[in-house]
Amino acid sequence: MAQAAAAVAETRLPTIGHGHNGEVTQPRADIRTPVPPAPMLATAGQPPVGEDWVVEPKFDGARCAARIGGGRAELFSRQANNLSTYFPDVVAGCSAHGHREAIFDGEIIVLDDRTRPNFQLLQRRLHTPRPARALQRSYPARLVVFDVLHLDGRDLTPLPYRDRRAILENLELGDLTSELATSPAWPGIDGRDVLQAMVDVGMEGVVCKAPGSPYSAGRRSRQWIKTPYRHSSTFVVGGYFPSGSESVGALLVGAHDPSGALTYCGTISVGFTERARRDLGLRLALLRQDTSPFRSTDHTVDDHRVRWVKPRVVGRVEFREFTGRLRHAAWKGMVDDVDAATVGLPVHP
Numbered sequence: 001m002a003q004a005a006a007a008v009a010e011t012r013l014p015t016i017g018h019g020h021n022g023e024v025t026q027p028r029a030d031i032r033t034p035v036p037p038a039p040m041l042a043t044a045g046q047p048p049v050g051e052d053w054v055v056e057p058k059f060d061g062a063r064c065a066a067r068i069g070g071g072r073a074e075l076f077s078r079q080a081n082n083l084s085t086y087f088p089d090v091v092a093g094c095s096a097h098g099h100r101e102a103i104f105d106g107e108i109i110v111l112d113d114r115t116r117p118n119f120q121l122l123q124r125r126l127h128t129p130r131p132a133r134a135l136q137r138s139y140p141a142r143l144v145v146f147d148v149l150h151l152d153g154r155d156l157t158p159l160p161y162r163d164r165r166a167i168l169e170n171l172e173l174g175d176l177t178s179e180l181a182t183s184p185a186w187p188g189i190d191g192r193d194v195l196q197a198m199v200d201v202g203m204e205g206v207v208c209k210a211p212g213s214p215y216s217a218g219r220r221s222r223q224w225i226k227t228p229y230r231h232s233s234t235f236v237v238g239g240y241f242p243s244g245s246e247s248v249g250a251l252l253v254g255a256h257d258p259s260g261a262l263t264y265c266g267t268i269s270v271g272f273t274e275r276a277r278r279d280l281g282l283r284l285a286l287l288r289q290d291t292s293p294f295r296s297t298d299h300t301v302d303d304h305r306v307r308w309v310k311p312r313v314v315g316r317v318e319f320r321e322f323t324g325r326l327r328h329a330a331w332k333g334m335v336d337d338v339d340a341a342t343v344g345l346p347v348h349p
Contacts, residue, residue, distance in 0.1 A: 031072050033101040034150060036065035037157070038218030039078055040105075042226035047191025047208050054161065054187045055194040056146055058205035058228055060117040060321075061109035062126060064143055066090075066180075071098035075108075075143070083108070085129045089136045090143045093179025097171075101152050104168075105215075106145035106183065111176075116202045120323050145173060146183040146207075149215055157215035161223075164215065187211070195227055204320070205229045230318045230328075233346040234338055235265060237313040238293045239306045240284055248272070248280040251331065252306065253317065254294055255345045261295040262311055263345060265322070271330030280334070284309050314338045322346050 047055070063078040073094035075083040084091050087108065094104075110125060112118040124139050125131060148168045149157050156164050165185060173182045186194060191208040198206055205228035213223035235253035243249030250269035257263045272280075287309040314335045320328040322345075 031067055031069045031074060033067050033069035033103060036067055036076050036080075036103045036105070037149065038080070039063055039065065040147075040216045040218070040224065041220040042207055042224035043220055043222045045222075045225045045227065047195055047206060047227050048225055049190070049192070051188045051190055052211075053191055053208040053225075054165065054185050054211055055189055055191045056183055056185045056207045056209065057198055057203050058207050058226060059107040059109050059144055059183070060119045060204040061107040061122055061144070064106055064108040065149075066094045066102075066104040066106070066143055066145070068094050068098050068104070069101040071095055073098060086125060086131070087141050087143075088131070090141050090179045093174075094143065097173065097180065100171075101150070102148060102171075103150035104143070104145040104180075105147040105149055106143050108141055108143055110139050110141050114202065117204070119321070119327070140179075142176060142179055142181055144176065144181050144183045146185070147215065149217075157217060160212045160214060161209050162211040191225075191227070195229065199229045203229075228320060230320055231322065231346065232316060232318050232332070233322075234314050234335055234343050235317050236262060236311045236340045236343050237280075237284065237309060237315060238262060238264070238311050239308045240280070241267075241269075241303075241305055242281065242307060243277060246281045246285070247274075247277040248284065249277075251280070251315070252294075253315070253326075254311075255343050256341070257295075257345055262293050264294040265324075265345070266326035266329055268317060268326070268329050268331050271318070271332060276331070276333065280313075283313060283334075287312055311340050314340050314343055 064083060065076045067074045073091050075087055075090060077083050090108065108122065109117040110121040112121055121139050125141055128135060145168065148164055151167060156167065168182060173180050175181055191206055195206045205226065208225045210223040213221065235255055237251050238254050239252035241249040250267050252264065252267050254262050254264045289308050289310055292308050293311045316332040316335050318330050318332055319326045
């Protein structure tokens with residue numbers, strides 16, 4: 001564990017800079033480099049036991065491939081949408097390496113004022129094509145590269161990960177202060193220890209990669225194991241969307257703020273077994289009321305299908321992040337030994 005913490009400490013995220021100051025290079029169609037393939041996907045699971053894997057940080061960003069050549073660059077999403085006009089700063093950073101023909105696989109991130117990748121800030125960029133310079137300076141983006149798939153006319157995907165990683169590191173793209181950076185990677189360290197070290201510095205989790213794995217484009221592979229860290233907390237059910245006559249489709253949950261007001265925190269539609277949906281439906285039907293139990297200042301779901309309930313049922317919820325709203329939340333089950341009136345808003349880093 002101490003070894004993992006020391007390795008992570010050496011690659012702390014930097015202070016945010018102001019991004020690239022040069023002219024923005026617009027995407028062009030005459031790049032000779034092939035179009036990026038569909039990305040290889042990791043399988044969710046616990047970090048493998050032992051030190052026979054390479055461990056990378058899991059960034060809270062958006063998957064992105066860069067196609068570079070002839071002094072130009074293009075960016076593509078996981079769904080093969082062209083992102084170039086959304087991230088001209090990253091395009092400019094990639095174009096600085098345009099003397100090579102390359103395809104990079106990585107993650108687009110935006111750092112917060114604590115130099116942690118922040119998906120909420122990234123959303124501002126993902127929803128803004130052709131962003132103004134001021135927005136680029138306020139929310140500077142980086143492409144953190146963790147794989148190289150093509151280089152100067154050579155397809156690298158059949159090579160083992162260890163060889164692709166060595167080629168990537170030899171390119172010396174830059175650190176996390178630049179628009180194009182190489183992701184840290186730690187060989188020979190137990191992924192479980194790195195996961196805890198990542199959590200301690202506010203990162204999302206880890207990805208463990210088998211050194212001998214080729215790049216399996218478009219496939220989900222067990223040679224890449226992703227482990228996002230998830231928080232867990234209790235929440236109060238304040239309403240639900242029905243599914244059929246007696247079952248629950250989704251729950252509206254909240255928690256009490258310091259003043260004691262029940263605050264809406266999100267809607268949960270995953271994590272239920274069919275039996276749990278039926279049991280919740282029967283239990284909540286007995287608690288129906290005409291009005292929302294959440295404080296009136298909340299902009300909650302305004303839908304005639306919502307059935308409001310007295311805030312009596314408490315459940316445990318797992319989630320990736322809480323920013324006033326739950327992100328990637330899943331229902332884990334009802335909790336009968338907690339008084340709903342004592343459930344407060346979660347406090348997490």
